[in-house]
Amino acid sequence: MIHDFGIVWSERALLLSGLANTALLSTLSAAAALVLGFLVTPALMSKHRTVSVAAGVFVDGMRCVPFLLFAYIVYYGLPSLGIRLDNWTSGLAALTIYNAAYMAEILRGAWVVQPREPIEAGIAFGFPEIRLFRRIILPPLLLAAGPVIGNQIIQIIKDSAFLTIIALPELTHAASSIQSRHYVPFAAFITAVFLYWGLCLVIEAGVSSIGRVAEERR
Amino acid sequence: MTGGDISAIFQGAIVTVTLSLIGILIGMPIGLGLALIRWANIPVAARIVTLYVSMLRATPLVTLLLLLFFALPNIGVPIDPISAAILALVMNTSAFNCEVWRSALMSFPKEQFEAAQSVGMRAGQRFRRIVLPQIVRVSLPGLVNEMSLLIKVTPVLAVVGVVDITRAAVRIGARTYEPLPPFLVAVALYAPIVFALVSLQRWIERRQVAAEAAA
Amino acid sequence: MKYSFARSRSLSRRLMFCSLAALFALPMLIGNARAASMEEIKKRGLIVATEDDFNPFEFVKDGKPTGFDNELIEDLRKAAPFEIKQQILPWTGILAGVSTGKYDAAITAAIITKERKQSLEFTSPIADATHYYVKRKDDKSINSIKDLSGKTVGVQAGSALLGRLPELGAMLEKEGGKLGKVVEYTSYPEAYQDLALGRVDYVVNTIINLQTLVAEKPIFEVGQAVSGKSFPAWAVAKDSTELLAFLNEFIAKEKASGRFAELQKKWFGEAFPNLPVSFEPQF
Numbered sequence: 032m033i034h035d036f037g038i039v040w041s042e043r044a045l046l047l048s049g050l051a052n053t054a055l056l057s058t059l060s061a062a063a064a065l066v067l068g069f070l071v072t073p074a075l076m077s078k079h080r081t082v083s084v085a086a087g088v089f090v091d092g093m094r095c096v097p098f099l100l101f102a103y104i105v106y107y108g109l110p111s112l113g114i115r116l117d118n119w120t121s122g123l124a125a126l127t128i129y130n131a132a133y134m135a136e137i138l139r140g141a142w143v144v145q146p147r148e149p150i151e152a153g154i155a156f157g158f159p160e161i162r163l164f165r166r167i168i169l170p171p172l173l174l175a176a177g178p179v180i181g182n183q184i185i186q187i188i189k190d191s192a193f194l195t196i197i198a199l200p201e202l203t204h205a206a207s208s209i210q211s212r213h214y215v216p217f218a219a220f221i222t223a224v225f226l227y228w229g230l231c232l233v234i235e236a237g238v239s240s241i242g243r244v245a246e247e248r249r
Numbered sequence: 250m251t252g253g254d255i256s257a258i259f260q261g262a263i264v265t266v267t268l269s270l271i272g273i274l275i276g277m278p279i280g281l282g283l284a285l286i287r288w289a290n291i292p293v294a295a296r297i298v299t300l301y302v303s304m305l306r307a308t309p310l311v312t313l314l315l316l317l318f319f320a321l322p323n324i325g326v327p328i329d330p331i332s333a334a335i336l337a338l339v340m341n342t343s344a345f346n347c348e349v350w351r352s353a354l355m356s357f358p359k360e361q362f363e364a365a366q367s368v369g370m371r372a373g374q375r376f377r378r379i380v381l382p383q384i385v386r387v388s389l390p391g392l393v394n395e396m397s398l399l400i401k402v403t404p405v406l407a408v409v410g411v412v413d414i415t416r417a418a419v420r421i422g423a424r425t426y427e428p429l430p431p432f433l434v435a436v437a438l439y440a441p442i443v444f445a446l447v448s449l450q451r452w453i454e455r456r457q458v459a460a461e462a463a464a
Numbered sequence: 465m466k467y468s469f470a471r472s473r474s475l476s477r478r479l480m481f482c483s484l485a486a487l488f489a490l491p492m493l494i495g496n497a498r499a500a501s502m503e504e505i506k507k508r509g510l511i512v513a514t515e516d517d518f519n520p521f522e523f524v525k526d527g528k529p530t531g532f533d534n535e536l537i538e539d540l541r542k543a544a545p546f547e548i549k550q551q552i553l554p555w556t557g558i559l560a561g562v563s564t565g566k567y568d569a570a571i572t573a574a575i576i577t578k579e580r581k582q583s584l585e586f587t588s589p590i591a592d593a594t595h596y597y598v599k600r601k602d603d604k605s606i607n608s609i610k611d612l613s614g615k616t617v618g619v620q621a622g623s624a625l626l627g628r629l630p631e632l633g634a635m636l637e638k639e640g641g642k643l644g645k646v647v648e649y650t651s652y653p654e655a656y657q658d659l660a661l662g663r664v665d666y667v668v669n670t671i672i673n674l675q676t677l678v679a680e681k682p683i684f685e686v687g688q689a690v691s692g693k694s695f696p697a698w699a700v701a702k703d704s705t706e707l708l709a710f711l712n713e714f715i716a717k718e719k720a721s722g723r724f725a726e727l728q729k730k731w732f733g734e735a736f737p738n739l740p741v742s743f744e745p746q747f
Contacts, residue, residue, distance in 0.1 A: 099404035192309030211622025216319030231307035322566035410553035423653035
């Protein structure tokens with residue numbers, strides 16, 4: 032068993048590059064999903080029926096489809112329609128679009144419980160639109176939704192593991208490659224599990240520090 | 250896409266639904282058990298449960314499944330693909346269910362508990378008649394949410410050879426090089442199931458909000 | 465995750481380390497599973513593993529396993545005095561399962577390599593498996609080995625074909641080129657799909673698999689050999705000498721009765737009458 036871990040250690044470059052890919056992919060898609068979510072949320076709550084229904088269909092659609100199937104559709108299905116992306120771009124696109132729907136739901140939920148007074152006061156004071164958004168609306172919204180967004184980011188990290196199926200060299204793919212060549216399944220996968228756990232602890236720490244900032248502000 | 254292909258996808262659907270049901274039915278009570286251990290703060294067990302839940306919630310199901318499937322035989326426990334799949338699903342969903350049950354338990358009004366104690370109810374009775382019905386009501390949206398999440402991770406079982414809806418569809422696409430038709434059939438099979446669960450969850454939430462407002 | 469480090473730090477930390485230590489220690493204490501003896505196998509039956517999608521050796525058609533290896537398993541069921549239990553799973557789990565004792569034998573086209581011989585034993589070869597590459601027929605940029613320089617190649621993860629890519633790399637370097645990007649797939653159908661889609665420029669597999677592929681999908685064309693001699697065989701765990709002898713005897717009988725050549729012609733399009741009885745790999 033020590034020997035097995037020695038083999039895993041000797042392949043640490045592959046594991047670390049897999050970890051880097053996972054972290055990079057998750058961070059980029061989380062940020063992109065959040066931005067996209069900000070665009071979809073107002074559409075969800077729009078007074079124009081067509082816009083709100085279209086946004087609703089998008090969000091419900093993403094919630095009804097398994098992520099792995101969606102990743103397959105993006106990678107193998109889109110080329111039939113003329114859109115061919117490589118595995119990294121497909122993975123990123125699939126993660127982003129899929130989680131944008133969830134982010135939109137989260138933001139909508141947080142928005143609905145936001146107090147209206149500060150915003151009305153801001154308008155009364157003549158804040159220009161962008162400044163109103165940046166300084167009055169955005170901060171409390173993000174702070175309130177922080178923990179739930181943090182959970183969603185952890186979900187994104189775990190969804191990225193699915194992308195091993197489309198040959199994306201992320202962490203699970205690296206562990207799988209090591210074990211299929213050296214026959215050290217336990218050592219390889221338990222190492223991967225601990226690395227995922229570590230990643231999630233980092234996110235957790237980030238979320239609780241945001242939580243503390245929220246507390247101080249209150 | 251031939252008729253045989255469509256029936257292959259439907260056979261995959263049977264596998265998906267069966268394994269999901271088994272996972273849900275076993276995972277829910279285990280989640281409750283774990284939550285109770287943490288709530289009652291049994292000295293060593295509670296910490297172990299905390300660690301277990303924390304690790305399982307952070308581990309992707311595919312990694313857990315590969316770990317169980319390959320590593321258990323390594324330490325002398327033979328396991329076949331279906332059992333590994335069920336075990337992984339149950340471990341995963343029980344950890345998430347534990348958190349749902351736990352938040353319901355923590356928000357349970359202590360007064361009722363103490364009232365039941367003062368009237369002389371035994372622990373088992375207290376639990377069955379006072380605590381359980383109410384926390385089931387409170388946990389329901391979270392549990393239904395977790396059920397829909399479970400169904401949506403079942404495609405991962407293909408890595409150990411379990412042929413579910415997604416794997417059946419992918420195989421057909423890889424053979425015919427026309428992947429869109431089988432994928433659309435797969436979506437058409439998943440969507441109603443998950444949509445039904447999501448709608449159920451929303452309906453339950455709306456009813457609870459109404460009940461609170463009325464109360 | 466509401467697990468907060470703030471509360472009762474030291475106790476939780478200590479518990480965490482203890483459980484980590486236990487997790488690592490457990491396998492060391494129990495140790496690795498060992499290969500079974502023929503006595504055990506006769507009692508409980510032989511557990512074999514086959515791949516789920518490796519045309520023409522084994523694949524699933526209309527829900528039933530078929531192909532060269534699967535037909536041989538049918539013959540084995542008739543010839544063996546014990547039950548044969550078959551598990552169908554993706555390639556990456558098969559050899560690991562045999563070497564850790566989960567399966568008694570891998571009845572699949574496992575290419576004999578030096579590295580694999582460290583933890584596995586191989587039966588007599590069942591076919592010729594020189595590695596070739598396949599490309600899109602309408603890809604005019606690839607006509608010989610040196611055109612492969614810098615192009616993207618698809619192979620199956622954990623396969624000997626991946627392991628022997630350095631041989632191709634050496635061939636390319638001799639002519640001033642080099643190996644391009646390598647993409648590892650879970651199984652070959654996915655690699656072929658990506659070849660058709662243009663995501664990879666060529667895929668490396670054994671001549672048998674490629675000939676079957678090109679017969680079914682004329683959009684592909686087989687190129688030249690990218691390796692020296694290579695043979696696939698069935699694999700058993702390192703110390704299963706009795707099982708190995710049993711399987712080798714079975715293969716010899718099938719060869720003598722002509723059944724082997726019959727199946728080879730059916731599935732590979734040609735028989736390989738001059739297969740060695742045992743093979744020492746260079747790589």
